Amino acid sequence: MPIFSLTEIAKEQVEAVQDYSLLAGRSLTNIFGHPRYFADTLLQADSIGVGSLPIVILTGFFTGAVLALQTSSTLQQFGSLSLTGKLVSLSMVRELGPVLTGLMVAGRNSSGMASELGSMKVTEQIDAMRAMGVDPSKKLVTPRVIASMVMLFFLAIISNLVGLTGGFVISYLLLGLDPNQYWTTAYQALRFGDVFMGLCKPVFFGFIISSIGCYYGLSAKGGTQGVGRATTQAVVAASVLILVSDFFITRLLMGIFQY
Amino acid sequence: MSSLAPPAEQRQPTATSRADAAMRFEKVGIGFDHPVLGGISFQLPHGETKILMGEAGTGKTLVLKLALGLLKPDAGRITVLGEEITQMREEDLFALRRKIGMVFQESALFDSLTVEENVAYRLMEETGRLTDEIHARVLEALRFVELEHTVDLFPSELSGGMRRRVAIARAIITRPEVILYDSPTGGLDPVTSDTIIELIVKQRDVYGTSSLLVTSRLQDAFTMASHCFDQKQNKMVPVADGGVRDLHTRFLMLRDGQIIFEGTAADMLRSNDPYIREYLS
Numbered sequence A: 001m002p003i004f005s006l007t008e009i010a011k012e013q014v015e016a017v018q019d020y021s022l023l024a025g026r027s028l029t030n031i032f033g034h035p036r037y038f039a040d041t042l043l044q045a046d047s048i049g050v051g052s053l054p055i056v057i058l059t060g061f062f063t064g065a066v067l068a069l070q071t072s073s074t075l076q077q078f079g080s081l082s083l084t085g086k087l088v089s090l091s092m093v094r095e096l097g098p099v100l101t102g103l104m105v106a107g108r109n110s111s112g113m114a115s116e117l118g119s120m121k122v123t124e125q126i127d128a129m130r131a132m133g134v135d136p137s138k139k140l141v142t143p144r145v146i147a148s149m150v151m152l153f154f155l156a157i158i159s160n161l162v163g164l165t166g167g168f169v170i171s172y173l174l175l176g177l178d179p180n181q182y183w184t185t186a187y188q189a190l191r192f193g194d195v196f197m198g199l200c201k202p203v204f205f206g207f208i209i210s211s212i213g214c215y216y217g218l219s220a221k222g223g224t225q226g227v228g229r230a231t232t233q234a235v236v237a238a239s240v241l242i243l244v245s246d247f248f249i250t251r252l253l254m255g256i257f258q259y
Numbered sequence B: 001m002s003s004l005a006p007p008a009e010q011r012q013p014t015a016t017s018r019a020d021a022a023m024r025f026e027k028v029g030i031g032f033d034h035p036v037l038g039g040i041s042f043q044l045p046h047g048e049t050k051i052l053m054g055e056a057g058t059g060k061t062l063v064l065k066l067a068l069g070l071l072k073p074d075a076g077r078i079t080v081l082g083e084e085i086t087q088m089r090e091e092d093l094f095a096l097r098r099k100i101g102m103v104f105q106e107s108a109l110f111d112s113l114t115v116e117e118n119v120a121y122r123l124m125e126e127t128g129r130l131t132d133e134i135h136a137r138v139l140e141a142l143r144f145v146e147l148e149h150t151v152d153l154f155p156s157e158l159s160g161g162m163r164r165r166v167a168i169a170r171a172i173i174t175r176p177e178v179i180l181y182d183s184p185t186g187g188l189d190p191v192t193s194d195t196i197i198e199l200i201v202k203q204r205d206v207y208g209t210s211s212l213l214v215t216s217r218l219q220d221a222f223t224m225a226s227h228c229f230d231q232k233q234n235k236m237v238p239v240a241d242g243g244v245r246d247l248h249t250r251f252l253m254l255r256d257g258q259i260i261f262e263g264t265a266a267d268m269l270r271s272n273d274p275y276i277r278e279y280l281s
Helices: A006-032 A038-077 A081-122 A125-131 A136-173 A179-188 A192-218 A223-256 B060-067 B090-097 B115-127 B132-144 B160-172 B190-207 B218-226 B265-270 B274-280
Strands: B023-031 B035-044 B049-054 B075-080 B100-103 B178-182 B210-214 B227-230 B235-238 B249-255 B258-263
Touching: A006 A136, A006 A192, A038 A081, A038 A136, A081 A125, A081 A136, A081 A179, A081 A192, A081 A223, A125 A136, A125 B090, A125 B100, A136 A179, A136 A192, A192 A223, B023 B060, B035 B060, B035 B075, B035 B258, B049 B060, B049 B218, B060 B075, B060 B178, B060 B210, B100 B160, B115 B132, B115 B160, B132 B160, B160 B190, B190 B210, B190 B218, B190 B227, B190 B235, B218 B227, B218 B249, B218 B265, B249 B265, B249 B274, B258 B265, B258 B274, B265 B274
Parallel strands: B049 B210, B049 B249, B100 B178, B178 B210
Antiparallel strands: B023 B035, B023 B075, B227 B235, B249 B258
């Protein structure tokens, strides 16, 4: 008897992709149906958005600061230290702000969603909900997806701003750059495409974080050990998907805005 | 008298008079890695209680999940309250499930909600908030299970028996036409088990609700078949007329994916089937 069957593994993978796609699709189409759970959405927005604010501010600030610190030596070699603001601005707004915010929120919220829904699944609370005529995808998944997409958008803006501030603190205090010069170059470097890219990505990342977290939670099995496994898998899958999709979104938008 | 408790003489099946059964299984089969149910057929007439027995792992809980549409069978037809659910979409099943109550094996109460919010869950889905009318109905349902004082407690603050009683209150609050009980006394001490069985008998005799009850405890099954609820004394009493009175309670026994017995408690006691004899001994 074989230890594992490739056919079975392939079937499981295809089934997992199918189940995820159906859940992700339903989480979006539910927006147009009834009932709508506004209170649950607000509650999730508070938990995801306000709850993630401290880690987003901290990572944003120090990323901007270290970016200014690391690039200053190279820029100084070419006598272009004045471009620090431009470099920090473009890096934060186009790439680091959305991606790092996504990764931080994935670590905090994908795991939270997977463990919460996973616990509900293994204690039959999800079945109880279905038995009472309530659709778990409407009640549990859609509010989390909407809240994540909306809050990631604002969190990324905050991260960008705080990152620029971190870069400014280093540029002003350690590099001796003129504040006006830093902020002017940082502002003037940004084109519509950069801002659009920076605001578009977090919405996608929010969708990935919440749909992955909910999928792993709702498919958890095997008691508390299964919940732990689902939590870990959710964070890993969400983080990897954020980085992979970041590449494709970047490439697509670079094509559209002709970089 | 509360609206949850009509007089015994008014005992009627809660559904309007219909020729069709409340639930019907026709050659229903399902398997996972191996076949579990191999084409079982039975029907649950309106107002009747069917007690499903069998060894662990014979698919008793599976029958309840199939009846509720939580799982789809591999073969056969399941009709619940006149609607065939086998091919029904999940979205359409939600409406049907609102007419069915389910008491899960481990209660499955929402641990982040209070007892009141748990019991009111289904009603709050309709209104979106806890109204005075819903609060009154919650108290009425909790009074039925004698747990009015637990309204503001969380499930983690209750004992196992109390959680089961709250689960029963949650199942009956919408006055369902059918109630499914999954091992409602499993893991409980004899005294608490008797309290739970008394509530189920009360529900059967006061409301005439059709129900399917899974249990591994013979004592519970025979208590249900030999006792009725006396509303005057407000307690469960043995049937005085030597069991002649029809308590609308039948037994089903599952073995190896098949129903090997269907009948009354007396029929089961008279059975010569060696397996049933061993099961009863």
